[in-house]
Amino acid sequence: MRSDAQKNYDHLFEVGREVVAEQGADASMREVARRAGVGIGTLYRHFPSREALLDALLRKSFDQLTAKAGELEKVASTGNALVLWLREMVTLTHSHRGVISAMTVAIAEPDSALHASCVSMRASGSHLLARAQAQGEARLDIDGEDLFALVSALAWLNDQPLFASRVDRLFQLIASAILVQPAD
CATH class of the missing domain: 1.10.10.60 (Homeodomain-like)
Structure with a gap:
């Protein structure tokens, strides 16, 4: 160009x-x-098209989030890395209001321009989860699909005026439900 x-x-x-x-x-x-x-x-x-613009915006954001997962692996405990990545993911969905449906379609549709970036982004979150699980810092009964579904739910709630003010609190509840609390 x-x-x-x-x-x-x-x-x-x-x-x-x-x-x-x-x-x-x-x-x-x-x-x-x-x-x-x-x-x-x-x-x-x-x-x-608007979809082409949205694809470009989201692809860049997803690629940055995937890179962020790699950075977090090097500087944070496995549980903290997972929660920090989830926070970044939620922030991404909040800054691209209304895109959660495009994300869910892209993951399920291999022909989507966003498919590879979405799959890579979701895999990076799944990898952080697996690391936290291996260290005993995250529940074993959660997988990458669950993480993506939880973030999707928070993104949808953020788009609803009635619930938007509760998203941070709900994020904390979800994070504490994912992480294993040390026994006293």
Whole structure:
């Protein structure tokens, strides 16, 4: 890609991230183009659909979350690494309001542009869980599917005005239910 085209792409990507953070997964492509100061055709040359923009945003976030799991393995206890990663995952879903359905579809659909990143991201969480379980720091009756389902539930709750204020408390409850408490 030419440097000017890359610059345009990067600018549209950042503006798209802002608009999606504000408006959620149904963000207006016209609003992205307006805020970026470009015509709608320019936006569509880089991102042919809202789904393409969302795919690009989520793929980058998922790849960063996968990398974060590797970093956490090196600096935190197995239980803490798992909880810190879960917190990052919940934060990701909160910053991309309404994307949980795209994530669940992508994991189940190998032809999705997001499939590989979603599977890799979920595998990194499963790996952190397995490490914590091997060290006796996490329950043995939970797997990666359960982790993903719990994060999905928290993401959905965060999108519901009635429950959004309780998400942090619920996260703490879930984290304490996953981790094994040392016997007194």
